Amino acid sequence: MSGTSATSAARERALGALWGRSRDGWIDVPGAGVGTIFLRPVDADAGDDVERRDVPAVCATLAVFAITGHNPMGRAREGWMNVEANAALARALARSGAKATWKSFGFSMDWREDGFACGFEDRTRGRATMVALGRAFEQGAIYEYAAAADGKRLIRTTVPCAMGETVREVTDVVVCDAPPGFIDVPWGSST
Numbered sequence: 714m715s716g717t718s719a720t721s722a723a724r725e726r727a728l729g730a731l732w733g734r735s736r737d738g739w740i741d742v743p744g745a746g747v748g749t750i751f752l753r754p755v756d757a758d759a760g761d762d763v764e765r766r767d768v769p770a771v772c773a774t775l776a777v778f779a780i781t782g783h784n785p786m787g788r789a790r791e792g793w794m795n796v797e798a799n800a801a802l803a804r805a806l807a808r809s810g811a812k813a814t815w816k817s818f819g820f821s822m823d824w825r826e827d828g829f830a831c832g833f834e835d836r837t838r839g840r841a842t843m844v845a846l847g848r849a850f851e852q853g854a855i856y857e858y859a860a861a862a863d864g865k866r867l868i869r870t871t872v873p874c875a876m877g878e879t880v881r882e883v884t885d886v887v888v889c890d891a892p893p894g895f896i897d898v899p900w901g902s903s904t
Contacts, residue, residue, distance in 0.1 A: 722877070722879055724787075725853070725876050725877055725879040725880050726879045726880075732819070732853075732854060732856075732871045732880065732882060733754070733871055733882030733883075733884045734754055734821070734884075735754075735819045735820060735821050736751060736752060736753045736754070736819070736820055736821065736892065737751070737752040737753075737779065737817060737818070737819055737820075737856070737869075737886065738750070738751055738752075738817060738818045738819075738820065739752070739769070739815060739816075739817045739830055740815060740816040740817065740818075740900055741815055741816065742769045742771060742815055742830075743771050743813045743815060743832075744769065744770050744771055745769045745770070745771070749891070749897070750769060750888060751888065751889050751890060751891050751892070752867065752869075752886040752887065752888060752889065753886060753887060753889045753892070754869075754884045754885065754886055755866065755884075755885040755886065755887055765863070765865035765866065765887055765888075766865065766887070766888040766889075767864055767865065767888070768860055768861075768864060768865065768866065768867050768887075768888060769888075771813060771832055772858060772859075772860040772867060773860050773864070774832075775812055775813060775832030775833060775834060776832065776833045776834075776835070776836035776839045776840070776857070776858075776859070777830055777831070777832050777857075777858040777867075778830065778831050778833070778839055778840065778843040778855055778856060778857050778858070778872075779817050779819070779828060779829065779830045779831075779855060779856040779858070780802065780806075780828050780829055780831070780843055780846060780847055780850070780852060780855045780856075781799065781802070781818075781819065781826045781827065781828030781829070781850075781852065782795065782797075782798030782799040782800075782801060782802040782828065782850050782852075783795040783798065783799065783826035783827065783828065784826060785798075785850065785851030785852065785875075786851055786852075786853055786875060786876070787853050787876075792902075795826075795827070796901060796902075798850060799827060799828065799829075799901065801850075802828070802829065802846070802850055803829065805846055805849070805850075806829055806831060806846070809831065809842050809843075809846065810833065810838070810842065811831035811832060811833055811839070811842075812832050812833060812834055813831065813832040814829055814830070814831045814832075815829065815830050816828075816829060816830075816900045816901075817829055817830040818900065819856070822892070822894065825898075827900050827901055831843065836859075840857060840872065843855050843857075843872075844872060844873075844874050847872075847874025847875065848874045848875050851875050852874050852875060853873070853874060853875055853876035853880055854871045854872055854873050854874055854876060854880045854881075855871075855872050855874055856869050856870070856871060856872070857869070857870045857872050858870075858886075861885070865887065866885045866886065866887055867885070867886050867887075868883060868884075868885060868886075869883070869884045869885075869886045870882070870883050870884075871883075871884075
């Protein structure tokens with residue numbers, strides 16, 4: 714393996730771990746009312762025993778995926794470029810065959826990327842469509858969500874698009890309150 718390949722694989726592993734630990738915000742989810750639903754990874758190692766809330770009903774009836782046009786291949790770029798990319802992505806999603814689309818964002822305490830969550834009736838078709846869009850918009854990966862049998866968790870898989878399998882992460886996420894210190898900014902502002 715060349716030095717560049719080793720560096721690239723290490724970077725992809727680091728991004729996969731970052732994306733696996735990130736939180737999600739879903740805005741105005743169909744059937745869930747107006748507002749933001751926050752999702753966070755379950756921290757099983759810390760005895761995460763917080764009361765579990767029901768996941769949005771749309772997750773039981775549709776295969777849900779999340780994607781962004783921000784920061785291709787995990788490299789930061791100017792906010793206006795991210796806003797333009799998400800506008801183009803919104804146009805592409807309107808033609809994607811998704812049954813439902815809503816605004817979303819992925820974040821941690823030091824970064825945020827606005828994007829979209831989409832629900833498809835057919836999981837295989839939805840995944841293929843979203844991975845193709847991820848590649849077209851030079852995204853390393855997208856998220857795929859599946860409702861757990863208990864209705865209190867989602868299994869979130871980081872699905873590779875323009876990066877390799879090393880970014881794949883599987884994480885249980887639960888509905889939660891906004892994290893302490895979270896500062897909400899309008900979706901679509903140049904972040």
